[in-house]
Amino acid sequence: MLEAARNPAYRQVADDLRRKIRAGEYQPGARVPSSRDLEKAYDIANMTARSALRVLVDEGLIRTAVGRGNFVADPLPPEPSDVEQEEGPQEQLHSAEYLELSKQVRELKAEVAELRGIFQQIAALTGPRK
Known part of the structure; x- marks a missing residue:
């Protein structure tokens, strides 16, 4: 169906x-x-x-x-x-649980983006050495 x-x-x-x-x-x-x-x-x-x-x-x-x-x-x-x-x-219209989970997902995405930036900075500083 x-x-x-x-x-x-x-x-x-x-x-x-x-x-x-x-x-x-x-x-x-x-x-x-x-x-x-x-x-x-x-x-x-x-x-x-x-x-x-x-x-x-x-x-x-x-x-x-x-x-x-x-x-x-x-x-x-x-x-x-x-x-x-x-x-x-x-x-x-969404339930309160859905809205809370959506908020948590947005926060996690922001944290991942921040960590990605930090890892890229570390990689740039510790890049391959000759």
């Missing part, structure tokens, strides 16, 4: 569920499939299914009730406007 595309599998599943929610296949307050159900329906790993659900939670489309399941938000948040989509790429 999933395409071999640039979009990761969890995004494809989240997009499909989002479309079904917006189309009314899942009404506000209705239970959405569990990660195990999604795992079977889309032939994906459980972590992929959980990631797809997390995307929809982060967007405010579904709510999680511990021990009960996932439910469509009531009321649904408004759809992104066409104007926002025309202005440029739509910013995706």
